[in-house]
Amino acid sequence: MKLSFYGGVNEIGGNKILLEDDDTRVFLDFGMSFSQSGKFFSEFLQPRKCNCILDFQVTGLLPKLEGVYRQDYLEYLGYPEEERGINAVLISHAHMDHSAYIHHLRKDIPIHISHASHAIMKTLEDTGSGTFKDLLHHTATFRIRPKKSGAGYTKIKGEDAKTRRPLKVFKYGRKYSIGSLEVVPYEVDHSLPGATAYLIHTSEGAILYTGDFRFHGYKTEATERMVEAAIEEDIAVLIIEGTRVDEKAGNTEEDVLETAGKFISTVSGLVAVNFPARDLARLKTFHRIAQKTGRKLVLSFKHAYLLEQFSALGDNMYPSIDDPHLCFYEDRKGWGLAGRDDYPQNIVEQDYYTWERKYLYRDNTINFREVRENQEQYLFYCNYFQLNELIDIMPKPGSHYVRSVCEPFNEEMLFDDRRVRNWLELFGLGEAYQIHASGHANYPELRKMVEDIKPKKLIPVHTEHPELFKQIHDNVECPKLNTKGTD
Ligand SMILES: [Zn+2]
Structure with missing residues (x-):
C-alpha cells in the first residue's frame, strides 16, 4: 500500500492524495491549491484553456500523471492516447480546494460523492460561470465536425459535447468495494453539507481519511458517529485535517x-x-x-x-x-x-x-x-x-x-x-x-479524536502546522509534497 501527496501538504487545501494498493489506485480528493494558484494567477491572469493542462502542470497546480487527464485536452496537445490509470476519485466535499480539478479528469474515471455533494455540484455547474467548471459532466472541447449544410466545419460544443461522468452517489454507512479496496463513507459536520470521511480497508489495514470536519455545527452528531465507528476499527493510518491545530477554542x-x-x-x-x-x-x-x-x-x-x-x-x-x-x-x-x-x-x-x-x-x-x-x-x-x-x-x-x-x-x-x-x-x-464559526475542529477536539481512535500512524494534511500533531501522537508522519508525478 502506498500513499502519495500531490497537495494539501503544509497548506490549507489543495488535497490530492493518491492511494495505491495491489492493482487499485484511487485519489482522495482532487482539489485546487489556492496558495499555489495565487503565486501565478489572479482574477484576470488565468490558466489558458487552449494550452489545456500544461498551464496547470507548468505552474505546479496539477501533477504530471498518466491515465488521469481528459483525452480531449491530451489529443489537442498532440499527446498519445493513454489507458485509464485511476479506478476512482473519492471526493470528501464540494469545496473548491477538494474538488475543483475534477474538471481535468478523464471522462471514464468514476467520481464518488454524497447526495448533498451532488446537489451542490449540480448547483455550481448549472448556475456558475467560468472556463473550468465541469464537475458532474464532461463537456468535450477542441472537436470539430463537417457542417450539415455542406462545405466547411463547425465546432462541437455545449450540450452536443456534454456527457455525464460515471458517478457513484453513495449512501452513508454502506460498505462497497473499488477493486481490492473496501470503502465505507461516513457523514461529518463541516461548513458545507455533504462532507464525508472515508474508511478504507486496504491489504495493510484500515485507513481513515477525514476530509474537513468539525464538532460544533448542526450535524455534530454525524462527526461523533464517524469517530465511534472508527474506534471499532483497527485504524492503521489516520489521514487527518489540521486547519485549526494551532487554535484552542472558537465559536460554535x-x-x-x-x-x-x-x-x-x-x-x-x-x-x-x-x-x-x-x-x-x-x-x-x-x-x-x-x-x-x-x-x-x-x-x-x-x-x-x-x-x-x-x-x-x-x-x-x-x-x-x-x-x-x-x-x-x-x-x-x-x-x-x-x-x-x-x-x-x-x-x-x-x-x-x-x-x-x-x-x-x-x-x-x-x-x-x-x-x-x-x-x-x-x-x-x-x-x-x-x-x-x-x-x-x-x-x-x-x-x-x-x-x-x-x-x-x-x-x-x-x-x-x-x-x-x-x-x-x-x-x-x-x-x-x-461573528463567525469555523468549519474545522480545534486542537482539543483533534487531540481527543486521535486519542479515542488510537491509529497506528497519523498523517496530518490540510494544515500549515503538521508538526503540532507530534504533541498528540507518537507516530506522526508529516507528508512530503510529491512534485515528480508517477516516475
Ligand atoms: Zn472544506
Missing part, C-alpha cells in the same frame, strides 16, 4: 445564532449580512435569526436553486424556498430592469440567465424598491460582489452590516476587506459586526 454555530441574533434585534434599519454562499448551516442560522427578530432573510437566486436541490433530496434541515421568512432578490444587471413596469416582461427576462427566469415570478421575489421602502423588515444577504446593490437600496440611518465570514488571511483578501470598509463608510454603516 449556536454562538453565532445567539450573539448575532442579539445584535440584530437592536438594529432599527436594514441589516445587510455576508456569509459563505453555500454554507447552508450559516444560512440556517440567519434564517433562524430572521424568524426570531421578525425579519425576512433576502437571498439570491443561486440560493433558491441550491435550496430547491436540498428540498428535492427530502432534506428538511434547511428552509424550503416557500418559507415565510425567506425572500429572493431580483438583482439589477444587464439593462437593470428589475422592478421596471414600463418594459415588457420578455425584455426584462433578458437581463437574467435561463435558469434564473422562473424565480422572477415567485410571490416572495422582491427588488430593491421593496427593500429600500421597508428596510427594518429585512436581513439582506449582501456578499462582496453585491455591495453595489446598496446604491439602489440606500440604507437609512441605524442600518448595519454583519460580516459572518473568516478574517482575511492574505493580501488579496485584505484589499477586498478595505473596499468593503469604504462601502460601509460611504453609506454610514459604521464598523462591520464580525
Whole structure:
C-alpha cells in the first residue's frame, strides 16, 4: 500500500492524495491549491484553456500523471492516447480546494460523492460561470465536425459535447468495494453539507481519511458517529485535517445564532449580512435569526436553486424556498430592469440567465424598491460582489452590516476587506459586526479524536502546522509534497 501527496501538504487545501494498493489506485480528493494558484494567477491572469493542462502542470497546480487527464485536452496537445490509470476519485466535499480539478479528469474515471455533494455540484455547474467548471459532466472541447449544410466545419460544443461522468452517489454507512479496496463513507459536520470521511480497508489495514470536519455545527452528531465507528476499527493510518491545530477554542454555530441574533434585534434599519454562499448551516442560522427578530432573510437566486436541490433530496434541515421568512432578490444587471413596469416582461427576462427566469415570478421575489421602502423588515444577504446593490437600496440611518465570514488571511483578501470598509463608510454603516464559526475542529477536539481512535500512524494534511500533531501522537508522519508525478 502506498500513499502519495500531490497537495494539501503544509497548506490549507489543495488535497490530492493518491492511494495505491495491489492493482487499485484511487485519489482522495482532487482539489485546487489556492496558495499555489495565487503565486501565478489572479482574477484576470488565468490558466489558458487552449494550452489545456500544461498551464496547470507548468505552474505546479496539477501533477504530471498518466491515465488521469481528459483525452480531449491530451489529443489537442498532440499527446498519445493513454489507458485509464485511476479506478476512482473519492471526493470528501464540494469545496473548491477538494474538488475543483475534477474538471481535468478523464471522462471514464468514476467520481464518488454524497447526495448533498451532488446537489451542490449540480448547483455550481448549472448556475456558475467560468472556463473550468465541469464537475458532474464532461463537456468535450477542441472537436470539430463537417457542417450539415455542406462545405466547411463547425465546432462541437455545449450540450452536443456534454456527457455525464460515471458517478457513484453513495449512501452513508454502506460498505462497497473499488477493486481490492473496501470503502465505507461516513457523514461529518463541516461548513458545507455533504462532507464525508472515508474508511478504507486496504491489504495493510484500515485507513481513515477525514476530509474537513468539525464538532460544533448542526450535524455534530454525524462527526461523533464517524469517530465511534472508527474506534471499532483497527485504524492503521489516520489521514487527518489540521486547519485549526494551532487554535484552542472558537465559536460554535449556536454562538453565532445567539450573539448575532442579539445584535440584530437592536438594529432599527436594514441589516445587510455576508456569509459563505453555500454554507447552508450559516444560512440556517440567519434564517433562524430572521424568524426570531421578525425579519425576512433576502437571498439570491443561486440560493433558491441550491435550496430547491436540498428540498428535492427530502432534506428538511434547511428552509424550503416557500418559507415565510425567506425572500429572493431580483438583482439589477444587464439593462437593470428589475422592478421596471414600463418594459415588457420578455425584455426584462433578458437581463437574467435561463435558469434564473422562473424565480422572477415567485410571490416572495422582491427588488430593491421593496427593500429600500421597508428596510427594518429585512436581513439582506449582501456578499462582496453585491455591495453595489446598496446604491439602489440606500440604507437609512441605524442600518448595519454583519460580516459572518473568516478574517482575511492574505493580501488579496485584505484589499477586498478595505473596499468593503469604504462601502460601509460611504453609506454610514459604521464598523462591520464580525461573528463567525469555523468549519474545522480545534486542537482539543483533534487531540481527543486521535486519542479515542488510537491509529497506528497519523498523517496530518490540510494544515500549515503538521508538526503540532507530534504533541498528540507518537507516530506522526508529516507528508512530503510529491512534485515528480508517477516516475
Ligand atoms: Zn472544506
